Amino acid sequence: MKFMQLKKACLHGLVISATAVSALAPAWANTLTLNSPDNKIEVKLEHAQTLKYSVNVAGKSVILPSMIDLKLAGYKNLSEQVRITDSQRDTVNQWLTPEVKVKSAKIHDHYNQLTVTFSNGYKVQFRAFDNGVAYRFITDLDNKVTVLNEIAQFNFAKQADVYLPEEEGFYSHNERSYIYQKVADVAATTLASTPALVESNQIKVLVTETDLHDYAGMWLKGTGSNGLVATFPAYPLEKQALKPWVDRNEPITKRADYLARTQGKRNYPWRVLAIAQNDGELITNQLTYQLAAENKVQDISWIKPGKVAWDWFNANNLYGVDFKAGVNTQTYKYYIDFAAEYGIEYVILDEGWYPLGDLMGTVPEMDVPAIIAHANEKGVGIILWTSWLTLRDQFDQAMDRFAELGAVGIKPDFFQRDDQQMVNFYWKIADEAAKRKLLVDYHGSYKPAGLRRTYPNVISREGVKGLEWNKWSEDSTPEHNTILPFIRMVAGPMDYTPGAMSNAQGPAAYKGVDADHKDFTVRFERPMSQTTRVHQMAMLTVFESPLQMMADTPTNYRREHECAAFMAKVPTVWDQTKVLHGKIGDYISLARQHGDTWFVGTLNDEHARELALDLSFLDKGQKYQIEIFQDGINAARWAEDYKKIVKTVTANDKLVMKLAPSGGYTARISKL
Incomplete structure (x- = not known):
């Protein structure tokens, strides 16, 4: 039996053609x-x-x-x-x-x-x-x-x-x-x-x-x-x-x-x-x-993507201040002031803001209402961390408390399961959070599987071996970073938490060259990356997370103001994405547009190489200013070495970019 299809043409609407075959057909x-x-x-x-x-x-x-x-x-x-x-x-x-x-x-x-x-x-x-x-x-x-x-x-x-x-x-x-x-x-x-x-x-x-x-x-x-x-x-x-x-x-x-x-x-x-x-x-x-189920949240005007000043990776370390840094009110007010100064939208209060096991309790060193009031004055939103199990056991009270405190989001953590019971708890959190206008960033989670479309307040999630693994292992390698965009990121946003300012060449960069030499050290309280500085900066453009963490300590960012100021201006959502170069496990180079501005991010594995930056994606006949952060000439030995270049370019230009081992480059391209 032959099928006949009726086809209709439509530019922006739904186009449907249907053919049904009777169940009574004598031959199938x-x-x-x-x-x-x-x-x-x-x-x-x-x-x-x-x-x-x-x-x-x-x-x-x-x-x-x-x-x-x-x-x-x-x-x-x-x-x-x-x-x-x-x-x-x-x-x-x-x-x-x-x-x-x-x-x-x-x-x-x-x-x-x-x-x-x-x-x-x-x-x-x-x-x-x-x-x-x-x-x-x-x-x-x-x-x-x-x-x-x-x-x-x-x-x-x-x-x-x-x-x-x-x-x-x-x-x-x-x-x-x-x-x-x-x-x-x-x-x-x-x-x-x-x-x-x-x-x-x-x-x-x-x-x-x-x-x-x-x-x-x-x-x-x-x-x-x-x-x-x-x-x-x-x-x-x-x-x-x-x-x-x-x-x-x-x-x-x-x-x-x-x-x-x-x-x-x-x-x-x-x-x-x-x-x-x-x-x-x-x-x-x-x-x-x-393929995911359509959006169920009628009013999405309050869902605001942005960047986050994150406390846990850097162990709340501050220096050059006149108070004892840690999980306390003064430290978080410092984070809030830093976020406001750099135009960072959010600050997370990670583990320690409540006595573990009791989301209704109060830690003496943390005046959470005062912290949130200070954040409101500065135009910064506060996201509250919670263990999933404590949240489950105190669910209604805890969700109400988050909203009453004035938090803009929550970060439930340590789920570690995706059986039917746990999957349904994810949906319950998303639904009840949406009713209270709370963003959700799942950690200790399974990969994205469509929930972010049905509940767009589910703005990001982990389920990825991210930067924090440098605190206790050598697993978060530059090769790993150049694999993630082709696999994990295809499933949806990934909260990798980039942006380390303490940078070193890890063992992968010296494999087969000088096996005894490496600069990287596993340090839990003062962690570092196994990449160059610019590789870390480029992650904010390459890695997709509408709630993008800046993982290092505010005092490190202030010390490295030029790099931090660039990262703080990188958007977390995009109008279009163009792949300039891509080879899984070797390198990835993306150009992303936000409004009239383009950003380029490039990550390299442990092998030095050159990649062309072909600017033909820009508007013809228009002049642009490009601001490039590239690996410094000594980045192969001193991973924090970088060079900043500002020049005028057009769509006709093609630049040759040199990438250090574990390196990359990043750029902002603005119309003149």
Whole structure:
């Protein structure tokens, strides 16, 4: 049977074409295909004894037939002699306006869709975009259901390699390094969080999920062959507070034999394959936003992106002051004064502002109402840290107290889980925070999975191995920094907390050159970075977080005023993003526009190199002033060495930028 599609053209509105096939058709083809709008991606759906899908990209086989299924207690699944009863095709072509402009002010949402209905009450819906494929299950069942398991296979063509964030277990902050290996070498016992990035047949496929709600998060395991398979944390039955941090650690000691108990009429999370033929295409992929449930917050005028003066990384260290620095009122008033002076929108009161375990209590050294009153006078917002477990136990009282104190946001921390119960708590926090006009920045969290679109007050989250790891390890390397934008950042904003002013060359920069020499030292109270100064500055442009931390101490920033003043002016949301250069694990160079001003950020791994800065993205015939911070000539030995250049440029200029090991450069380009 042939399908006929009625196509309509529309520039900015919704474009839909639909074809339905009667369930009474005498013959039904068990193979259906779906193509992306540009016809470069083809999805083939085959239903025989099982339901399998495969994906070809630009004529290359990328995903071999891979089984998908949903197993509900008391219902047949797709491997139990169910039949296809209906099929419908749609095309959507529209422009989305994100509530928070993480990558761009507009998103082109253009896809072809295939929805297949089965005799057991299931639907499977596939969407093919020019830059990826996604599918989800839909059930239309009268009663609540128990999800026993979900099968999601990813079988790759030819030999595939993967950047895999391996985990020890489901109880995790999801702050991992990405281990590069062959997919075939990933054991069935290996557990990994998502997103993960696979290269198969010269095509890159990032595996993640979005629209995660009332369900368990998706993780990955090996198959013992050239594939990965999804796995999920089962519903928690028993927990045990773990000493010494009983206010935040509650690992699961017993799990149920099911993933979730949920409504029978619902859409399940999208399984997302973000597809790129070159590394840079991953940076501009926004499928996790496009596929998420729409905004539920009617008034978003109060949601203000901005930067944060952060206290915890630098251990509240101040010097050259006439009071004892620490978790006390005078220290935070100093942070507020610094933020006001530099135009930084927010200050966080991190761990210690309340007696641990009691969000309704008061620490004698902290006059929180006086701190917030001082912040209000200076035009600075206060964000309050909280342990998730204490927040759960005192939820209504604590949320009311945050609002009564006049806080503008909260930073719940140490979740370490994404089973159904915890996922639902994320949604509860987001909803109740929105009612009180509170921003939310989740830490100790799982990766972004769509909640930021549904509740745009969820302005950022961690779930990333960030700068703080330099306080206790050598894991936060320049190579790691050049991997993150291509994997973790594709899922959504990441609160990496950049901006260290104490900089050194770490062991990676001396590997194979002088193994005994390194300047970097692990220091908890006075931490440093394993990168050059300029690498740290460039992170504010490269790493996406609408709530962007400046992690060093205010007195260090005042000492390094030239660098701090530049960073303080870097926006945290963008009208458009252009990838200038990108090679995962080696380098990343982005140009981002905010209003009439462009910012460029470039991060380098441990190898010195040159990259061209081609300014052809600027308006033709217009003169600009470019202010560049680049690695100094001695940055390979003294990582804090930098050089500032100010000159006039046009779109015709092409500059050659020299990057030190672990270095980079950053620039602000303004119209004259």
